[in-house]
Amino acid sequence: MDESKNTTANPVNGQNGKITWKSSLCLVVLLYFYLIVGASMFRATERANTLVAEQEIRKRLKHLLTKNPCVTDVDISHFYNNVSYYLARGVSLRQRFRLDREGGELESIWTPTVSVAFALQVITTIGYGQIVPHTTTGRLFCMAYAMVGLPLMALTLSVFGRSLQGFTKKYMRTLDLLRKSVKQQRALLIVQIFITVCLLIITVVLFPSAIIAYFDNWRYFDAIYFYIITITTIGFGDMVIGDCSKCGPNSWLFFFVFMFSVLMGMGVISLLFSASSNYQKEKTLSVINYSRAG
Amino acid sequence: MDESKNTTANPVNGQNGKITWKSSLCLVVLLYFYLIVGASMFRATERANTLVAEQEIRKRLKHLLTKNPCVTDVDISHFYNNVSYYLARGVSLRQRFRLDREGGELESIWTPTVSVAFALQVITTIGYGQIVPHTTTGRLFCMAYAMVGLPLMALTLSVFGRSLQGFTKKYMRTLDLLRKSVKQQRALLIVQIFITVCLLIITVVLFPSAIIAYFDNWRYFDAIYFYIITITTIGFGDMVIGDCSKCGPNSWLFFFVFMFSVLMGMGVISLLFSASSNYQKEKTLSVINYSRAG
Ligand SMILES: [K+]
Ligand SMILES: [K+]
Known part of the structure; x- marks a missing residue:
């Protein structure tokens, strides 16, 4: 103790x-x-x-x-x-x-x-x-x-999230350095956020979905929908990945790559959500405090 | 900001x-x-x-x-x-x-x-x-x-959890007062934990499950299984609550009571899990630190 x-x-x-x-x-x-x-x-x-x-x-x-x-x-x-x-x-x-x-x-x-x-x-x-x-x-x-x-x-x-958070902080600091040197703060911040979100979506959603669509012969949109429903842990189960028609004897490998990628995605999603939740909480409460004071 | x-x-x-x-x-x-x-x-x-x-x-x-x-x-x-x-x-x-x-x-x-x-x-x-x-x-x-x-x-x-945490702290303090006055610390702690867990299970799982079993004409075990699968947000969907055969025109009421009870359950589960996760994290890391030191 x-x-x-x-x-x-x-x-x-x-x-x-x-x-x-x-x-x-x-x-x-x-x-x-x-x-x-x-x-x-x-x-x-x-x-x-x-x-x-x-x-x-x-x-x-x-x-x-x-x-x-x-x-x-x-x-x-x-x-x-x-x-x-x-x-x-x-x-x-x-x-x-x-x-x-x-x-x-x-x-x-x-x-x-x-x-x-x-x-x-x-x-x-x-x-x-x-x-x-x-x-x-x-x-x-x-x-x-x-x-x-x-x-x-x-x-x-949560441990995975903390590791990721460290990486995120380093990444943010690099961006900050960039921002200070150029000094067009507002416009650059929007570009920064845009690039970050694009990178995240490509890494965590679009790339794994493309692999699933290719191996399971799905429409790309269906694969994206399936993947997002999965990493948010909603998991409707109306579509699930099949037995990888193009993998042959390596279907185990495909399954474990899928598992790892889902866990990655869940970690990123939970990090994003906890961050946005903290931000929302602070904002909500500051609004409430403001309305109490006023 | x-x-x-x-x-x-x-x-x-x-x-x-x-x-x-x-x-x-x-x-x-x-x-x-x-x-x-x-x-x-x-x-x-x-x-x-x-x-x-x-x-x-x-x-x-x-x-x-x-x-x-x-x-x-x-x-x-x-x-x-x-x-x-x-x-x-x-x-x-x-x-x-x-x-x-x-x-x-x-x-x-x-x-x-x-x-x-x-x-x-x-x-x-x-x-x-x-x-x-x-x-x-x-x-x-x-x-x-x-x-x-x-x-x-x-x-x-999380806000609901914090409210609940305040309540939990008050409850724990009452238990602590009880414990100090009797001074049989070890045995009483086990009794405390046992009573707390029993109360939680009855309030969050057994009571709502009984209501579902009664209104949907299910086996009690099935209702408990369904309810636990629901409040853990796993939600297999192999069984879902029907349209409350015994409710008549008040099926809306039944639905909203169910919704509220599920949210309650989810709050308690997330509080329990975050508490036990924190405890486990501390324990795991202290073991790791110990093995590094020794
Ligand atoms: K599900
Ligand atoms: K689920």
Whole structure:
């Protein structure tokens, strides 16, 4: 307790910034470990359940077709409602469109990559909802996993944010030097902000979106929308990145590049928001104070 | 600019806490206004689109049934893929199960309540994904809406958190007085933490979940899972609250009670997480410093 009090003065930006990178590394390693533990657990609780669901769909379809060569209105509605029910219980969209190929192999959506992706979706609070736990055990674990994972994620992002803040300060100082030498302060400030925002948007949004659009064969606008919905952690899940048709055996690499890029984006977004939130707060409160005084 | 600098010393907990409540109120009003603007816009861009989608599904089903009294394998697959496509374009789950009643009225899912719910899902980053914009205009607006709404939400929650922090400090001081008088420090601290956590869980999770379970006829466990997934802003969207079968004409009231309770929960969660994150950060860094020293 006493030790921790001594370190609160400037805990993260310790001696010449080395602690920041060391603790960042420790946290990233811890995070990866935590992701793998979670992924394994989810895969273990969910796999059997989804296999049963997929088998059920196939059984229904076969039953319908063999029993009724002449299908009626009621039969189709019944079939349809059944399929919807089982789709909602964890059969993926990809498998949905493979239903006509009856000979295909049964496979659970809880593959290792998908399980890691799910664990990441929980602790980043993105939660696309394409893949969710349906067993009671899985749901209980999911809650517990979030309770530990969320503060961990927040801690990682805040440390990452502080590192970024140091970089930002250096960058701002360079800009300030530029500004003082030219002395056209107002106009140059606007140009500065414009350039900074453009650079940020290109690095954090446009470039990763272009990669996603290329590999997943999406419209560029769709990729940008998907990416922004993801890094803001809204994560609607109406579109998710598929299995990288152009990657071949390197789809793992694509997935991890995507993960890293999303975390980068989240860090920048949280830094931007905390900065603008502080600015707004100060402004709001100064307005309120002014109206109290006047 | 100078004014804002003067207020940074202790900007929110101003004179006897009055500013906190005033600024909270201002922000809540602003937030409600922002929600209504967003809801109207989303409803405007999405409504026609979803009506077309629903009409398409009905047309397909009718076409299938009138053309083929004897339906084949290929026909069903074709029908099914078409329906899936249009379901993915914004027809709600509720409407999905009403398909057999062909005489029912056409209605877009973008009702006023749903539109407000969607706007709230964007700025809280819950994003269930049951209802999403599908038009390019809607998606562009959604991104812009998030860019402004997210810092606004963060600001509101942080001010709310500070108010709560004041309350927490008072509560802790009462507990401390209790502890000093009894002097069995270690054991009592554990009891204190246990009672605090129990009270928090009951107020923030168990009580609202019970209300949801009662009104939506859910299993209590499902309601708790849904509620925790919501207040952590993960928002999978595999389950969402329906239209309150027991509320009758007061479903608006139910919706706003739910909204308020979710915001409360989010505030408490963010306070807890920031506190535990700070604690973890201090601990992690003291461990790192210790290992550097030793
Ligand atoms: K979500
Ligand atoms: K989310």
